[in-house]
Amino acid sequence: MRSAARTLLQTIPRQLYRPSALPTPRLYTLRAMSAAASPTSTPPPKRVRAESPSADVKEEAAMNSTVDPSSSKPAPKQQQQQRKNNGPQGKGKRKRNRRVLPDPYSPGDILYHDVVDFLGKEYTDAVLAKGDDSEWDAPVELERFSEIELTVGVMTVSGESLSLYEKDGKKWAIVVPFAHPGDKIRAKIIQNQRFSTSADLVEIVEYCDDLRGGEGDRRKNPEAGCKYFGECGGCQLQPVPYALQLKHKQRTVDLAYKRYSLLDAAKVPEILPTIASPKQWAYRTKITPHFDAVPKWAKAQEAAKEENPEDASLNAERTWTCKIGFDRKGMPGVLDIEECPIATDVLNAKLGPERQRIKETISTFKRGATLLLRDSLPAPDPLPSKEKPFDVSTFDANTPHIAVTNHKEAVYEKVGDYLFSFSAGSFFQNNNSILIPLTDYVKKAIFPPGSTAKRPTHLVDTYCGSGLFGITLSPEFERIAGVDVSPEGIAAAGKNAGMNGLQDKTTWLCGKAEDIFGGLAEKGFGGEHSCIVIDPPRKGCDTPFLEQFLNFKPLTAVYVSCNVHTQARDIGWLINESEKRGEGKWRYELESLRGFDLFPQTAHVESVGVLRLVETN
Numbered sequence: 277m278r279s280a281a282r283t284l285l286q287t288i289p290r291q292l293y294r295p296s297a298l299p300t301p302r303l304y305t306l307r308a309m310s311a312a313a314s315p316t317s318t319p320p321p322k323r324v325r326a327e328s329p330s331a332d333v334k335e336e337a338a339m340n341s342t343v344d345p346s347s348s349k350p351a352p353k354q355q356q357q358q359r360k361n362n363g364p365q366g367k368g369k370r371k372r373n374r375r376v377l378p379d380p381y382s383p384g385d386i387l388y389h390d391v392v393d394f395l396g397k398e399y400t401d402a403v404l405a406k407g408d409d410s411e412w413d414a415p416v417e418l419e420r421f422s423e424i425e426l427t428v429g430v431m432t433v434s435g436e437s438l439s440l441y442e443k444d445g446k447k448w449a450i451v452v453p454f455a456h457p458g459d460k461i462r463a464k465i466i467q468n469q470r471f472s473t474s475a476d477l478v479e480i481v482e483y484c485d486d487l488r489g490g491e492g493d494r495r496k497n498p499e500a501g502c503k504y505f506g507e508c509g510g511c512q513l514q515p516v517p518y519a520l521q522l523k524h525k526q527r528t529v530d531l532a533y534k535r536y537s538l539l540d541a542a543k544v545p546e547i548l549p550t551i552a553s554p555k556q557w558a559y560r561t562k563i564t565p566h567f568d569a570v571p572k573w574a575k576a577q578e579a580a581k582e583e584n585p586e587d588a589s590l591n592a593e594r595t596w597t598c599k600i601g602f603d604r605k606g607m608p609g610v611l612d613i614e615e616c617p618i619a620t621d622v623l624n625a626k627l628g629p630e631r632q633r634i635k636e637t638i639s640t641f642k643r644g645a646t647l648l649l650r651d652s653l654p655a656p657d658p659l660p661s662k663e664k665p666f667d668v669s670t671f672d673a674n675t676p677h678i679a680v681t682n683h684k685e686a687v688y689e690k691v692g693d694y695l696f697s698f699s700a701g702s703f704f705q706n707n708n709s710i711l712i713p714l715t716d717y718v719k720k721a722i723f724p725p726g727s728t729a730k731r732p733t734h735l736v737d738t739y740c741g742s743g744l745f746g747i748t749l750s751p752e753f754e755r756i757a758g759v760d761v762s763p764e765g766i767a768a769a770g771k772n773a774g775m776n777g778l779q780d781k782t783t784w785l786c787g788k789a790e791d792i793f794g795g796l797a798e799k800g801f802g803g804e805h806s807c808i809v810i811d812p813p814r815k816g817c818d819t820p821f822l823e824q825f826l827n828f829k830p831l832t833a834v835y836v837s838c839n840v841h842t843q844a845r846d847i848g849w850l851i852n853e854s855e856k857r858g859e860g861k862w863r864y865e866l867e868s869l870r871g872f873d874l875f876p877q878t879a880h881v882e883s884v885g886v887l888r889l890v891e892t893n
């Protein structure tokens with residue numbers, strides 16, 4: 277099938293996307309069934325860290341296995357089975373499988389909302405009201421692996437394209453990656469979902485420039501952007517001019533609140549324009565390329581060749597090469613990546629030697645593994661301490677950075693006047709260039725210029741990690757408490773407070789954020805003089821946390837989230853529930869909402885929502 281796709285690709289008129297100046301023929305026409313969009317995605321295969329490719333690796337791997345977060349796709353075998361089960365021809369048990377609805381807030385669920393908006397809710401409601409399950413039955417012409425020509429209608433939240441297929445009054449959406457509104461495309465049908473079918477892009481027959489022409493549009497800027505666009509699973513928005521990427525993310529925030537907050541429209545403020553990232557390329561301070569172990573058949577082939585070097589029949593047609601990189605869009609296997617233009621220069625410089633190291637030792641790996649490359653300042657000498665805190669002049673913009681590859685090694689990053697240290701394998705925001713605008717924004721949101729509202733004197737930094745918000749906002753508060761479930765994060769936060777001379781006004785508590793509120797009172801933190809920063813993982817906050825938030829009743833809260841959909845759910849719940857509990861005396865209002873572009877070129881957005889307590893008596 278792949279060779280068939282290749283043949284097709286070779287037939288694409290080159291001038292459509294590739295000016296002759298482009299050195300190697302790049303294929304912008306790739307097979308791509310969206311794994312992310314699959315409503316039945318299964319857990320990713322386990323990979324291990326790849327710090328030491330020695331004999332110890334096997335044991336370490338077994339003990340220390342880490343799932344690569346960038347590889348949320350089924351293992352190849354599972355994926356094939358899943359495609360079989362989910363195919364349009366599925367019957368009986370298979371048919372039931374394909375009718376599993378995606379989890380709320382999952383990529384599949386978000387896509388479903390995009391599809392409903394695209395087809396029109398009136399239409400989809402009418403089909404659902406029939407109760408005959410026809411929302412699952414694609415038009416018969418959309419047979420698996422057949423090809424159709426389409427004109428793209430809209431872009432989904434995750435940056436894929438939706439095109440309308442309409443026949444005999446039936447409307448259906450076709451989801452195709454790497455194409456943009458207005459493009460005329462040829463696509464190959466892969467898999468049906470409710471009201472939609474995922475298809476691979478075979479060819480862009482005619483480009484529309486309405487949503488293209490950015491630096492990453494390699495038709496226009498052959499030397500810019502990324503040579504892997506169209507194959508790599510990341511950076512869906514690359515060809516889109518940056519100003520339009522920001523607009524796309526503003527719309528994403530808007531849609532998330534319309535779909536998931538359950539708030540009356542009047543309670544959601546107008547979404548403010550997305551704050552741009554100062555760096556739009558070379559910004560990513562952490563990358564985690566991965567690789568597969570040598571498959572058994574290739575090992576056997578190699579062993580047979582060693583035994584019988586003269587036996588020409590052993591030079592089998594099938595060969596295996598070690599590929600180190602990222603997930604392919606909608607395809608099993610690893611895409612070999614030599615450079616990643618959204619990663620910082622120091623990480624790209626380190627990637628070559630790391631790839632070489634793995635290639636030389638690949639036979640020692642029993643399982644696939646994940647590399648870690650993390651951008652860091654050099655360790656200050658001497659290390660700052662409580663006694664001699666960080667001197668901001670230690671580093672300037674010209675200080676050369678280093679790349680750290682050991683998960684346990686300390687990484688150093690500067691944010692404004694503060695120094696942060698954390699172990700390379702732990703969480704820290706991945707785009708340092710936007711952290712001063714982000715933390716300054718949070719500060720101004722808590723203390724709006726000219727406001728006469730009561731000023732909070734205490735800050736509770738929930739989900740604090742290594743203390744980014746607590747430490748950068750510290751000058752504005754008398755006391756700061758940080759809470760995180762990770763002992764490593766809390767240890768780093770304590771150390772960072774010490775390094776920045778803040779040990780006396782900060783307290784760092786290890787535990788679940790939802791279990792900490794009770795203990796805060798003992799430490800002198802009451803809601804009536806406090807502000808809360810909430811920065812949870814993608815799944816958002818648990819209900820006990822939100823319940824306790826309302827009991828604590830802080831003056832202000834700033835909710836920062838890399839998943840605007842779960843943020844909309846949580847903020848919606850807080851606002852609605854506060855109205856019930858406040859009984860007309862108090863409630864929370866959602867004062868402002870906006871995205872921050874922590875992830876340029878990708879469809880991800882960091883969303884910042886500001887909640888204010890309003891007391892009415």
Ligand SMILES: C[S@@+](CC[C@H](N)C(=O)[O-])C[C@H]1O[C@@H](n2cnc3c(N)ncnc32)[C@H](O)[C@@H]1O
Pocket residue numbers: 703704705738739740741742743744745759760761762765787788789790811812813814
């Ligand atoms: C998105 S990170 C934010 C970290 C930090 N605010 C920053 O910007 O660097 C989310 C953090 O939540 C922590 N976490 C996850 N579940 C938690 C829970 N139930 N209670 C407290 N912390 C939790 C993780 O350890 C992680 O440090």
